[in-house]
Amino acid sequence: MTMTFNDHQPIYQQLMAHLSQRICRGDLAPGEKLPSVRILAADVGVNPNTVSRTYMELEREKIVESKRGQGTFVTEELPIIEELRRSQAWQQTQQFKDNMEQLGIDQATALNLLEQAWNNKGGPS
Structure with a gap:
C-alpha cells in the first residue's frame, strides 16, 4: 500500500484518516485483523512508532481494539462504524x-x- 503524506498534518493523523476511510468503505470489515505495526510501517514507509500511535488513537476512539497476543482488529460495534x-x-x-x-x-x-x-x-452548465 503506497501512501503520499503531506506536510500540513501529522503522519499518524493522515494514517488514521486513511484507515478510517477504509473501514467506512468496508475495505476493512468489522472484526478484521489489521496488519501488524511493523508490516504496516514497512508498507507505507513510516516509523513503527507512528503506526503504533495511529493504532493507539484509533483504539482510544473505539474504532479498533487490541487483543493481547493476537493483534489489532476493527471494532465489531456497527454503531461505532456508522457514527464514524x-x-x-x-x-x-x-x-x-x-x-x-x-x-x-x-x-x-x-x-x-x-x-x-x-x-x-x-x-x-
Missing part, C-alpha cells in the same frame, strides 16, 4: 460548503453542481 461514517461525511460536507462559499457560489448553484456530479453528468 456520518462524522466523516459531515466533515466532507462542511468542507464542500466552505469551498463553495470561498468561490462565491450560492447554495442553489452548489446543490445543482452536486446533483450533476452525483448523477455523473457533464461539467457545469
Whole structure:
C-alpha cells in the first residue's frame, strides 16, 4: 500500500484518516485483523512508532481494539462504524460548503453542481 503524506498534518493523523476511510468503505470489515505495526510501517514507509500511535488513537476512539497476543482488529460495534461514517461525511460536507462559499457560489448553484456530479453528468452548465 503506497501512501503520499503531506506536510500540513501529522503522519499518524493522515494514517488514521486513511484507515478510517477504509473501514467506512468496508475495505476493512468489522472484526478484521489489521496488519501488524511493523508490516504496516514497512508498507507505507513510516516509523513503527507512528503506526503504533495511529493504532493507539484509533483504539482510544473505539474504532479498533487490541487483543493481547493476537493483534489489532476493527471494532465489531456497527454503531461505532456508522457514527464514524456520518462524522466523516459531515466533515466532507462542511468542507464542500466552505469551498463553495470561498468561490462565491450560492447554495442553489452548489446543490445543482452536486446533483450533476452525483448523477455523473457533464461539467457545469
